[in-house]
Amino acid sequence: MPTQQTKQAQWRRRSEIPLILAAVLYLAAYSIQVTGDPDPATARLLEGVIWCVWALFLADYLVSLLLAPSRGRWFVRHLHELVILLLPMLRPLRLLRLIPLLRVLNRTGGDALRGHIVLYVISAMAVLGYAGALAVLDVEQDVPGANILSLPDALWWALTTVTSVGYGDYYPVTGAGRLVAAGLMLGGIGVLSAVTAAFASWLVENVATARAAGEEAAEAQDTESDARVQDQLRTVSLQIDTLTRQLAHGSHSGQGERSGRE
Numbered sequence: 001m002p003t004q005q006t007k008q009a010q011w012r013r014r015s016e017i018p019l020i021l022a023a024v025l026y027l028a029a030y031s032i033q034v035t036g037d038p039d040p041a042t043a044r045l046l047e048g049v050i051w052c053v054w055a056l057f058l059a060d061y062l063v064s065l066l067l068a069p070s071r072g073r074w075f076v077r078h079l080h081e082l083v084i085l086l087l088p089m090l091r092p093l094r095l096l097r098l099i100p101l102l103r104v105l106n107r108t109g110g111d112a113l114r115g116h117i118v119l120y121v122i123s124a125m126a127v128l129g130y131a132g133a134l135a136v137l138d139v140e141q142d143v144p145g146a147n148i149l150s151l152p153d154a155l156w157w158a159l160t161t162v163t164s165v166g167y168g169d170y171y172p173v174t175g176a177g178r179l180v181a182a183g184l185m186l187g188g189i190g191v192l193s194a195v196t197a198a199f200a201s202w203l204v205e206n207v208a209t210a211r212a213a214g215e216e217a218a219e220a221q222d223t224e225s226d227a228r229v230q231d232q233l234r235t236v237s238l239q240i241d242t243l244t245r246q247l248a249h250g251s252h253s254g255q256g257e258r259s260g261r262e
Contacts, residue, residue: 008067014062027130033171034138035151058085075183124191125162132184133158139176164186 027051061081068074092108140146148154148170157170161184172178
């Protein structure tokens with residue numbers, strides 16, 4: 001009979017692709033809401049899609065909780081996911097619902113630590129940057145005096161913010177926009193730190209591998225040299241033994257001949 005942990009792992013494998021597709025659909029619907037000017041019917045449809053995807057993420061959370069071996073411990077350790085699911089009731093915070101997507105993407109990183117890091121960093125940078133651009137455009141584009149008025153402007157602002165460059169040519173003027181900027185800056189620091197750590201780990205591993213290979217080659221060369229020296233010593237020893245026997249045999253032969261003549 002499968003254990004709770006096995007059931008939870010099976011659920012994660014089965015839910016990966018549907019949740020990723022749902023998150024992409026969510027992002028597309030919200031993008032149309034922010035960047036387009038949909039008619040009332042389309043707007044209601046998009047709103048329905050957004051809430052349906054949110055319900056899927058909530059269902060994934062509840063199923064993971066029910067299948068957890070220790071529900072109390074799992075609930076405490078994943079309390080931030082519950083907050084993320086329940087908090088974004090205001091439109092500028094709706095893209096927080098995409099954060100669980102990073103956990104889903106992280107499941108597909110493979111068993112190797114580097115696989116997790118690389119996939120997580122790439123997905124986090126893409127989701128974080130685009131979500132931040134949409135969120136700030138959503139709250140800034142209709143405000144008097146705002147300078148982030150189009151998606152390209154918002155994407156450029158998000159790129160300079162998440163990488164901590166901050167040219168200052170585009171900046172939020174509303175409180176909600178500055179809140180998005182603060183989250184994007186903190187997230188960018190975390191992502192860049194992960195990139196630095198992964199690169200440093202890769203360098204250290206390569207240096208260690210090269211050093212180990214060099215030591216193995218040196219040991220193999222020393223072993224081969226010792227074997228050649230030992231073979232040469234054995235050959236010389238055999239030659240000395242042969243010469244010694246020949247000299248001894250010659251000496252006995254000479255003594256026998258002298259005894260015969262006498």
